[in-house]
Amino acid sequence: MKFDIECEMRYLTGNPYWKLAKKEIEGYKAPLPKPDIDTRTKEQIAADFLVMTHKLLATL
Amino acid sequence: MILLTVDPKVLEALTRAFPKTNKARQALDKYVRVLQALIFAAIQRGQNNSQRLLKLYSISTHVLQNQGGRIGGDKIRLHKWLEDNNLSLVRVVTRGSNITGVVSEVALTPLVTIQNLLHLPNQVYQSSPQSITAAIDADKQQSLTLFNQLYPEVSHISREEDLLKIFDPVDIDVKSLTQYLNWLTTQATRLSTHTKNTYKDQATQILRIASVTRGLYLQRKQPSIFGRNYYSGISVQNVNKELRRAMLGDCFEYDISSSATSWKMGFANEIITSQYAGQNLRKVFSATLYYLEDKKAFIQDLRQSIFEDLSKEREDFQKGLLKQALNAIGFGARLKTQGWKDSSGTWKNPALVEILKNPIERDRFVNNQFVIKFINEQDIIDQFLINQVQAHHSHLLDLPEVQTESGRPSKSKIIALLYQHGETQVMDIVRQVAASRGKTPLANVHDAIFLRKNLVEN
Numbered sequence: 001m002k003f004d005i006e007c008e009m010r011y012l013t014g015n016p017y018w019k020l021a022k023k024e025i026e027g028y029k030a031p032l033p034k035p036d037i038d039t040r041t042k043e044q045i046a047a048d049f050l051v052m053t054h055k056l057l058a059t060l
Numbered sequence: 061m062i063l064l065t066v067d068p069k070v071l072e073a074l075t076r077a078f079p080k081t082n083k084a085r086q087a088l089d090k091y092v093r094v095l096q097a098l099i100f101a102a103i104q105r106g107q108n109n110s111q112r113l114l115k116l117y118s119i120s121t122h123v124l125q126n127q128g129g130r131i132g133g134d135k136i137r138l139h140k141w142l143e144d145n146n147l148s149l150v151r152v153v154t155r156g157s158n159i160t161g162v163v164s165e166v167a168l169t170p171l172v173t174i175q176n177l178l179h180l181p182n183q184v185y186q187s188s189p190q191s192i193t194a195a196i197d198a199d200k201q202q203s204l205t206l207f208n209q210l211y212p213e214v215s216h217i218s219r220e221e222d223l224l225k226i227f228d229p230v231d232i233d234v235k236s237l238t239q240y241l242n243w244l245t246t247q248a249t250r251l252s253t254h255t256k257n258t259y260k261d262q263a264t265q266i267l268r269i270a271s272v273t274r275g276l277y278l279q280r281k282q283p284s285i286f287g288r289n290y291y292s293g294i295s296v297q298n299v300n301k302e303l304r305r306a307m308l309g310d311c312f313e314y315d316i317s318s319s320a321t322s323w324k325m326g327f328a329n330e331i332i333t334s335q336y337a338g339q340n341l342r343k344v345f346s347a348t349l350y351y352l353e354d355k356k357a358f359i360q361d362l363r364q365s366i367f368e369d370l371s372k373e374r375e376d377f378q379k380g381l382l383k384q385a386l387n388a389i390g391f392g393a394r395l396k397t398q399g400w401k402d403s404s405g406t407w408k409n410p411a412l413v414e415i416l417k418n419p420i421e422r423d424r425f426v427n428n429q430f431v432i433k434f435i436n437e438q439d440i441i442d443q444f445l446i447n448q449v450q451a452h453h454s455h456l457l458d459l460p461e462v463q464t465e466s467g468r469p470s471k472s473k474i475i476a477l478l479y480q481h482g483e484t485q486v487m488d489i490v491r492q493v494a495a496s497r498g499k500t501p502l503a504n505v506h507d508a509i510f511l512r513k514n515l516v517e518n
Contacts, residue, residue, distance in 0.1 A: 001515040002314065005493045012489050013482075015326030017352055019317040020490070025510070027236030027309030028243060030189060 061178045061206040061265075062103065064096050067171040070147050077141075078132055091128040091138045095149060098124060099174070100209060104293050112254060116153055116165045124150070147171060177202055178264050185245035185260065189238035196264075196271050203268035210269070210293065211278060227278040228289075230296060230503045231512075232270040233309025237263055240306030259303055262294050266307055277307070285461050287481035288506055296503040296510070308502055308510055315508035316486065318352055320390045323482045324441045325352060331444050344440075347433035351386070358430065359383065366424045385415045385425060389435055391479075392442065392472030442475055449474055483507055 002020055009018040040048070066088065074084040098119040111117070125139040132141075142148050149172045156164035168174060184195045196203065208215070217223050241263050244256055251259070266277045279295040291297055296304050316322065325348055332341045342349060351358045359379050364370065367378050385393075393411035416422040425431055449456050456462065462473040483506060490509060491501060501509040 001494075001497055001499075004497075005314075005490055005515070008493045009486050009489050013326065013486055015323065015486075017322040017325045018486060019322065020314045021317045022515075023313040023315070025305050025308060025311050025313055027233050027311075028239035028306045029236075030239055 061176070061202065061209060062096060062100050063175045063177050064092050064099070064149075064168075065173045065175065066092060066149065070142070070149070070171055073145060073147060074131075074141075077145075083131065087129050087131040087138050091142075092149070094124060094127045094129075095119075097209070106258075111165065114153070114167065116167050118163050118165055119150075120156065120163045121150070121152060121166065122156075122158075176261070178206065178261055178268070180264065182245065185241055187242075189235065189242045192238040192241055192267070193234065196267055200271065203271050206265065206268050207272045211280075214278075225281075227280055228291070228504070229273075229276040229278055230307070232266060232275055232277050232307050234267065234270055234275060236309040237267055237270075237306045240303065241267075259300065262299055263303055263306065265294060284480070285459070286477045287484040289484070289504070297505050310512075311502055312511050312514050313508055314490070314511065314515065315505075316483070318355060319483060319507040320387060320479055321348060321352060323479055323486075324390065324438065324445075325349070326482075327441055327444060331440060335440075335444070345437050347430050348437045350430070351434065362425075362428060362430060365428055366421050381415055382425075385412060386431075386434065388412060388415060389431075390438055391476055442471065445475060445478055446471055449478070 002022065006018060006020055009020075010016050038045075071084060071088055074088055078084045078087070099117045102117040102119050105118070107117070121139075125137055128137065128139045130136060131138050148169055150166040151169050152164050152166050154165040156162050180192065180195045180199075184191050211227075213226070214223065217226075223229075241260065244251075244259055244263070248256060269277050279291040279297075280293055282290045282292045284290055296308070299307070325345065328341055328345050328348075332339060332344060336344050359382050362382050363375070363378050366382070367374070388411040412422060412426070416425055456474060456477065457469040459477075462469050462477060464470045464473075487504070487507065487509070491504070494501065494509065494511070494515070497515075499511055499513070499515065502512055503510045
């Protein structure tokens with residue numbers, strides 16, 4: 001249909017240079033939920049890391 | 061939507077001077093209503109930075125004096141009475157002039173306080189899109205007041221066709237708009253507080269009107285003698301791109317590619333026949349055709365020969381500048397790279413200086429072979445159009461809208477007038493053909509239409 005309109009634009013005005021450009025517009029969507037924030041303290045993270053490393057070593 | 065609250069001592073003094081039952085109150089109410097409407101209109105038109113900072117409003121004091129009513133047996137103007145009794149509600153900061161057509165800038169005196177009733181509380185905007193909708197729905201009365209302030213004549217119109225003569229309705233995607241407002245107030249980090257507030261006001265106004273009309277916003281038509289249909293007040297044409305996206309929601313935009321240049325090239329055949337018989341059109345208009353047929357490559361070539369910093373981050377910005385500069389040339393921008401002082405002593409810069417601010421880059425631009433050829437071709441077309449006007453439509457030269465300050469017809473204004481009529485004519489064709497296939501535009505912006513659904517090929 002875009003082609004038909006362009007043909008009419010050119011034919012009815014006698015100007016062969018008219019051209020239509022299409023742009024898709026997206027409305028605003030609800031924001032994505034925020035990722036869970038890590039609320040652990042530095043010390044907790046270090047301790048958890050240590051536990052995990054021990055577990056990993058135990059599996060070897 | 062604003063509310064002015066006047067210090068009670070004004071009414072007390074007025075009642076003492078004019079003790080007849082209720083006359084003082086009625087007169088003051090009328091005056092405040094007129095002032096309120098003038099200030100509201102000034103805010104709608106938009107304030108510049110200094111006006112916002114200093115809380116100044118562009119209003120016609122002449123209208124305020126004349127429409128603000130009279131009081132007493134001598135029918136004294138209330139505006140004058142307030143002035144004479146040191147009870148003025150406004151103070152003129154810059155006086156307007158009926159010669160220049162510039163209206164006065166006024167500030168409110170300490171006797172008045174102004175409240176913006178349009179806003180919702182900040183926590184509502186920030187809470188969720190749903191809470192914005194709920195707050196607007198719960199506050200219908202304010203929205204109705206706003207509707208009546210913006211469209212006082214609508215209550216007297218009964219037929220849809222009469223309404224459509226004055227307004228272009230636009231279907232608002234309320235969900236998308238509330239999500240935009242929520243984003244604006246919680247996540248937009250690169251906008252100044254002032255800009256955010258302006259966008260928030262505009263979006264809230266649209267939402268409030270849509271809540272009264274079940275999803276429509278009315279844009280007041282303001283046709284221009286140049287052929288375009290403008291709107292007064294907030295419209296899809298004058299809001300920022302993001303807000304436009306938010307109010308329209310998911311849709312498709314169809315705009316004319318390189319509209320002004322395409323329109324001009326429409327005269328190329330006639331020019332070849334009348335002035336360049338036997339010559340090849342593709343040769344005579346090679347630069348313009350290169351621009352129309354491969355704009356991307358044209359701009360890319362130009363970018364490489366003009367800018368030194370070709371980093372990816374600068375690409376979009378530089379391309380935007382070049383498109384603006386070429387468009388300005390299309391409308392007769394001067395190739396002068398230096399500014400001048402106008403008759404009032406104000407320094408003016410040619411359009412090109414405003415667009416390409418770096419003098420070295422500007423110099424490269426005006427000396428670029430493609431740009432020189434492009435300008436020459438535009439000059440050929442412009443001269444042809446001016447000759448046609450002089451020969452067949454000389455009445456256009458007398459229109460006050462196309463005169464320069466010194467009273468001569470301006471070539472670039474005539475070209476703009478012809479172009480805007482051409483643009484309207486071709487966009488009418490676009491709308492008619494689309495309508496014949498059952499597609500009615502959601503909204504129109506000069507050289508573009510917005511459709512809810514894609515133009516699917518048969």
